[in-house]
Amino acid sequence: MSTEKSIPELQEIARKIRRNIVTMVAKAASGHPGGSLSAVEIVTTLYFRIMNHNPANPEWSDRDRFILSKGHCSPVLYSVLAECGYFPVEELMTFRRINSRLQGHTHMGLPGVEMSAGSLGQGLSFAVGCALAGRVDKKPYRVYTLLGDGECEEGQVWEAAMAAAHFKVDNLVAVVDRNGLQIDGWTKDVMNLEPFPDKWRAYGWHTVETDGHDFNLLIDAFEHAQAVKRQPTVIIARTVKGKGVSYMEHNVDFHGKPPNQAQLEIALKELA
Amino acid sequence: MAKTASLREAYGRTLLELGRKYPDIVALDADLSHSTMTHFFASEFPDRFFNCGVAEQNMIGLAAGLAASGKIPFASTFAVFAPGRCFDQLRVSVAQPHLNVKIVMTHSGITVGEDGMSHQAIEDLALACSLVGFTVLVPSDAIETARAVTAAATTTGPFYIRLCRPESLLIHDESYKFLLGRAEQLRHGTQATIIAMGLMVAPALEAADRLKLDGIDCRVLNMATLRPLDAQSIVNAAVDTGAIVTVEEHLEHGGLGSSVAQVVVRTRPVPMEFVALKSYGESGKPAELLEKYGLTAKNIEHAVRSVLLRKNT
Numbered sequence: 217m218s219t220e221k222s223i224p225e226l227q228e229i230a231r232k233i234r235r236n237i238v239t240m241v242a243k244a245a246s247g248h249p250g251g252s253l254s255a256v257e258i259v260t261t262l263y264f265r266i267m268n269h270n271p272a273n274p275e276w277s278d279r280d281r282f283i284l285s286k287g288h289c290s291p292v293l294y295s296v297l298a299e300c301g302y303f304p305v306e307e308l309m310t311f312r313r314i315n316s317r318l319q320g321h322t323h324m325g326l327p328g329v330e331m332s333a334g335s336l337g338q339g340l341s342f343a344v345g346c347a348l349a350g351r352v353d354k355k356p357y358r359v360y361t362l363l364g365d366g367e368c369e370e371g372q373v374w375e376a377a378m379a380a381a382h383f384k385v386d387n388l389v390a391v392v393d394r395n396g397l398q399i400d401g402w403t404k405d406v407m408n409l410e411p412f413p414d415k416w417r418a419y420g421w422h423t424v425e426t427d428g429h430d431f432n433l434l435i436d437a438f439e440h441a442q443a444v445k446r447q448p449t450v451i452i453a454r455t456v457k458g459k460g461v462s463y464m465e466h467n468v469d470f471h472g473k474p475p476n477q478a479q480l481e482i483a484l485k486e487l488a
Numbered sequence: 489m490a491k492t493a494s495l496r497e498a499y500g501r502t503l504l505e506l507g508r509k510y511p512d513i514v515a516l517d518a519d520l521s522h523s524t525m526t527h528f529f530a531s532e533f534p535d536r537f538f539n540c541g542v543a544e545q546n547m548i549g550l551a552a553g554l555a556a557s558g559k560i561p562f563a564s565t566f567a568v569f570a571p572g573r574c575f576d577q578l579r580v581s582v583a584q585p586h587l588n589v590k591i592v593m594t595h596s597g598i599t600v601g602e603d604g605m606s607h608q609a610i611e612d613l614a615l616a617c618s619l620v621g622f623t624v625l626v627p628s629d630a631i632e633t634a635r636a637v638t639a640a641a642t643t644t645g646p647f648y649i650r651l652c653r654p655e656s657l658l659i660h661d662e663s664y665k666f667l668l669g670r671a672e673q674l675r676h677g678t679q680a681t682i683i684a685m686g687l688m689v690a691p692a693l694e695a696a697d698r699l700k701l702d703g704i705d706c707r708v709l710n711m712a713t714l715r716p717l718d719a720q721s722i723v724n725a726a727v728d729t730g731a732i733v734t735v736e737e738h739l740e741h742g743g744l745g746s747s748v749a750q751v752v753v754r755t756r757p758v759p760m761e762f763v764a765l766k767s768y769g770e771s772g773k774p775a776e777l778l779e780k781y782g783l784t785a786k787n788i789e790h791a792v793r794s795v796l797l798r799k800n801t
Contacts, residue, residue, distance in 0.1 A: 277558065324585040330556065332585040335576050341546045342581055345553020345561075352514060352536055352559065372577070375546035383538065 221264045226431050229264055229299060230256050234460045235487045236295035236308055242480040244312035247320065250470040251364055252292035254395040254428070254455040259296045261434040262360055271301040274327040280357050281346050283331050285339020286364035286393070287321035288472070293329070294318050302328035337370025339363060340390055344380045347388040347448075358387045358442070366398030369407045374419065380448040381420025388448045389441045390421075393428065395457035397468045413452055421450045428453025461486055492655040493630035496594045499651060500525025502634040503562055503592075506641045507533050513641060516551055516563040518544045524564035524594045544569045548577035548589070555587040560641060567593035567609035567650055568600075571616050582646050583619040590640045591616075592649040597737035598765065598781055599654050599687060599774035608769045614742025616648040617715055623668070624715040625649045626744075628689035629659045632712055635666030643668065650686065652737070654774050657690040659710070669713045671721035677707030680792050680799070681725035684735040685711045685744055688763075688783060692735050695788035706792060711744060719751045726756035731799040733761045733791045737783055740764035759798035761791040 221229065233256050241247035259282070263269070267280040284293045291311065298305045303317070303326065310316035317326040321334030331342050343361035350357050367373065380388055392412075400406045409415075416423045422444045426433045434453070441449035457471070458464025461483040464475075475483055507513045507529050514536040521527040521539060530537035540547035544565055551561040563570070570593055571578050582589045598608045616624045623645060627633040633651060640647040659674070674689070675696050684692035689710045696706040707729050709721055725732055732752060734745040745762040752758060769777055778784055 281557075283553075324556075331552075332580060335580045338545075338549050338552075338577055338581050341549020341577075342553040342556070344546075345550040345555075346557045347553075348538060348550065349514075349554045349557030349559050353557075372545045372549065375540075375543035376549060379538075379540060379543065379546055379550065382541075 223431050226260055226264055230260050231487055233260060233292065233295040233299060235484060236298070236305070237291040238461060238475060238480060238483040238487070240295070240308045240311040241291055241474040242477070243309050245474050246312050247291055247474055248288040248472045249291065249474065250397070250457040250464060250468070251286060251289045251393060251395065253459045253461060253464065254457045255289055255292045255362060255393045256459065257429045257431060257434060258362060258391050258393065258453055259292050261431055261438065263296050263300050265435055266438045267360065268357070271328070274302060278355055278357050281330050281359045283339045283343040283346065283359065283361040284322050284333060285361050286336065286367050287333025290318070290320065290322045293322060297328040300328070336364070336367040337372040340373050340376035340380070343388055343390070344376055344383070344385060347385040348383060350387055351385065358389065360389050360391065362391045362393060365392055365394045365396065365403055365409060366406070368392060368409055377416065377419040377421065384446045385448050386445050389438065390448065390450045392450065392452050393455050394452050395455045397457045397466070397471065399468065399471050401468060416450045420447060422447050423450050423452065425452045425454065428455035429459060491658045493658055494655045495627060495630050495633040495651040496523070496525045496653070498630035498633040499592055499594070499637055500528040502637045504528040504532060506638060507536065510560065510641060512558060513560045513562065514538070514554055516540055516547050516561055518542060518547050518565040518569065520565050526562070526564050545574045545577050548574045549581055551589045552581040552587050555589045560588055560590065562590045562592055564592045564594065566607065567596035567612045568607050571612055571619070571648065572609065575615055578619055583621055586621045587646060588644050590647045590649070592637065592651065594651045595653045596650045597652055597687065598769040598777045599652050599737065601653070601774045601777065602771050604771040605768040610739050610765050610769065611742065612650060613714060613738050617742060617747065619646070619648070621646060622715060623647045623713070625713055626685040627651065627712055628686055628710050629656050631658060631660040631662065631664050632666060635664065636712065639666060639668045652687045656687050659689055659693070666712070669716050669718060671718040672710040672712065673707065674710055675706060675708035677705045678729055679705045680731040680733065680796055681707040681709060681729045682733045682735060682788060682792065683709045683711050683722070683725070683744065683748055685714065687737050688735040691783070691785040692788055694785035695792065698785065698789055699792055704792065704796070714744060714747060717747050717751065722748055722751045723755045726752050726758045731759050731795040733763060733788065733795055735763040735788055738764060740766055759795050761795040763787050763791050
């Protein structure tokens, strides 16, 4: 699929994805809306503008891969995959229910899901493995992975960061959803990550900072990363947790809590 | 003098041969490639070998990503570091999606020796057996190691293979046909059954031979495949011999003894004895440790005599 969606088209898709996220989480009465909403533009840009993929053939061996490391943000990935046509949009409403393919945390088996996740810190290693396989097989695909900022407190992330630079994997781009919040509060208070970009630079990564809700800037950052050779690229995307729903924005209460019916109606009105 | 050979070297050389045959095989190590013997593969296939440094969790993640992209990764370090140090990575990134990752760990059990208790993996099989869908293999000698590694390479799904550090007695010859998931009957026997695996198969045979001199006729099974377990051979042993002794260089919980007992109580309850470790080890020579911690042919012989007392009452 080589879609060249315009910015207004991307904005319209993002609006639909946000509506799907809040609705599926409300319907499941469980799930993680905050970090899903903060990543909408990042994941939408990848699937509708950057990545080479084919929803009709999810196993295509030359496809670009997207590895969702922060598996609790499955609602954003499921919504994007459904909008791409990997499975019917109606199936989103089975999220977190018994006998559903849409598990609470992403699990392989649902078309388009590349990794089983849920325990934080594992996706970057997995993505490096995919990137190395591409190199061994001399395949042209690229690998993208999305990490939470709180997730970067896991030691394995830095083991993987070291390895990616050591192996010079330049077919890998990591995006950090830098919304600044984790379950117990602001990352600066729970476990300070700063100087965050400097850490990635020190590990040998080409490091880019951008606004994670601006499609033009995200597209630029991803296209720029394609020209970077012999080192991996990290895009630190400044975002707003709960973006698009006024009462969820910067509100850690909605990290892992669904909106109730009244709150859902307000959210859908705001996203109309 | 009976012939001994290194299981680790058999692994390294077999991996190299398999690498020549199957271009999708890749190997990973965590700074121990000269101990695990993946260095043979590394020197011939540098582009298909990834030394992850002292970072086992990342190594398992890389292996999972490589497997998800069509490669057949063999990841190796000491058994004390995997599954122990990267259990969560094995659980979430490998076992739950049932990826085609082969974990071959060396330096298992107390026979690691002088390095002491921190380096003696005596609970690795309990962890490996709790990873749903993993095939768990514990070869008894170098020839069986080569067969087991080949079976792992040619059978889809996650594998854990446990290898010891010291050279061990050769029980098999080159004609040996390894059957994945099937116990190997090494002695026929009718009065009791000794079920052993890994390094403990040789002393099990020695014990059976000594008991025979006293007119006690023991069956000996080599249970090289711990998962999936060959329940039928265990049931047959219970029915035919009426008493079972399990022998393992592992904690008595969660390894061979527990697994066999579960089959026995469910099908044909018979008296059992368990020759296994009950505590952490310490520094010492492998033979000294086996002696001190009760893992010798004499201990097995004693266990058979005790189980027979209970059988006869």
